[in-house]
Amino acid sequence: MKARPTTTLAAATAVLTATALLAGCSSGGGQDSTGSASGPVTLEFWGWAPGYDQVVETFNRSHPGIKVTFGKTASGSKGGYTKMLTAAKAGNAPCLAQVGYETLPSFAAAGALTDVTKYTAEAKGQFADWTWRQVTIDGKTYGVPVDTAPMALFYRKDLFAKYGIDKPPATWEEYAADAATVHAADPSVYLGDFGNDAYNYAGLAWQAGARWFGTGGDTWQVSLGSDANKKVAGYWQDLLDRKLLKTDPSYDPSLYADLTDGKVLSDVNAVWNAPTLAASVKSGAGQWAVAPMPVWDAAKPVYGNDGGSATAVLKGCAHAKEAAEFATWMSTAADSVGDLIKVTGIYPAATSGLSNPALSQPDPFYGGQVIFDVFKAETAHVATDWQWGPTMTQTSTDLADGLGKAGTGGTTLPQVLADVQGRTVAGMKQQGLAVAG
Known part of the structure; x- marks a missing residue:
């Protein structure tokens, strides 16, 4: 697959240099000129994912010279990122996020990160190139990748059979036909839900090659109105329009x-949706299963990616070397990765x-299926040239x-x-920022 070009953010960072000079965050222990601590240090780590606290405890038991404390925040889109950026600007951000x-x-672009290139250089070869590019901007690395998020179809086997669907839809054409079949059989039942999660929608766009951002030199391009985006x-x-989807808000009760x-x-969703x-x-335990995400072309299957995150080192971290050590361990140590998977x-x-x-364990909730086999097969067919923009919080x-309004008929997706x-x-x-689009 085509490699994603290196992101150029010189234009973004140059205009924000004045705000990038943030005060150092506090951590225990001293620091020498190389960024190494002269004694045991404490690193604060903010995040929201389940299992992160468990991983931190495992690290602390095996690394007596470094103590990591985990502070749970709201998810990034629900206020976590705002809290992190505010702390960075105030000079009291955690080292890790x-x-x-x-x-x-x-x-x-906000100057909220610490360059840890020299501390992570040896780890780079342990990751696929495209994931390492996710944490590298203008040649500087700001953290360590944790995961990718291939998407799939989570579905009720028994209810598919009840409504005459003998196999999960392999293409979006089949998905639409199945949606019509189900709703015709019972107007109160729907094949799927159209929610208001922007990043789930991004995964649908990603799959179709409907890029949102690109760069040319120091200029950004924005292309949400492209033909590929119009297709999705x-x-x-x-x-x-045909009332074939439920429109509950994403992840809502x-x-x-x-x-x-x-x-x-x-539910068409990412791998992390499984737990x-x-x-x-809970009442559906044993009846759920996971199938590949429907594709546009069965002869040339391409899948989407919804998420993936890094353990980033924030601006002002007094112990960047130790922070990078923890971030690398978290993403590569077998016991850490095993806990994060489970x-x-x-x-x-x-x-x-x-x-x-x-990754090879049968999952009782999914009828004993080894669900990660689905995601493993898909990964080779996820495009790696998707590029994120510098204002994704706003976007x-x-x-x-807009997705929420479109779901209730207040607008249309092309207008959104x-x-x-x-x-x-x-x-x-x-x-x-210099931008064309």
Whole structure:
């Protein structure tokens, strides 16, 4: 597959240099001129994913010279990122933070990251090139990749059979046909839900080659109005127009109630949704299964990616070397990766993690299926040239708002994309970035 070009953010960072000079965060122990501590140190780590606290405890038991304390925040899109950026600007940020790949460019543009290139150079070879590019901007590395997030179809086997669907839809054409079949059989039942999660929608766009951002020199391009984006929007708008999808908000109690009651039969979502679904729809244990995400062309299958995050080192960290050591351990140590697979539901970014025994375990909730086999097969067919923009916090907020309105008939998806395109370009220009689009 075509390699993703190196992201150029010189224009982004140059105009924000004055705000990038943030005070150091506090950590125990002294520091020499190389950034190494002269004694035991304490590192604070903020994040929200389940299982991260467990991993921290494991690290602390085996690394007496470094103590990591985990502080749970709201998820990034629900206020976690705002809290991190505010702390960085105030000079009291933690050394470590869970930051999604999509938001890392925004943190870089805000001057909220610490360059740990020299401390992570030896780790680079343990990761696929495209995942390492997610934490590298203008040749500087700001953290360590944790996971990727290939998408799949989570579905109720028994209810598919009840409504005459003998196998999960392999293509989006089949998905639309199955949606019509189910809803015709019972107007209160839907094949799937159209929620308001911007990054889930990004995964649908990613799959279709509907890029949102690009760079040329020091200029950004924004392309939410491209033909490929119109294709994706048109497909889902047609299903909405025909009332073939439920429109519960993403990850809302109403959605899990509908999934529990058999009113929504499937969910197109990322690998990390597996434990979330199991914890939220307990009564369906043993009846759920995982199938590949429907594709546009069965002869040339391409899949989407919804998420993936890094353990980033924030600006001002007094112990960057130790922070990088923890971040590398978290993503590569077998016991850490095993816990993250089982509890957090990650698909590892580290190549060594792909042989972790936890990926081969049957899952009782999914009828004993080894669900990670699905994601393993898909990974070779996930495009690696997707690029995130420098204002994703704003872009994702605007898109989520528009998706919610489109779901209730207040607007259309093509109009949402046009609005988000305009708002994104305006927001980038307001920050002083060179942008065309």
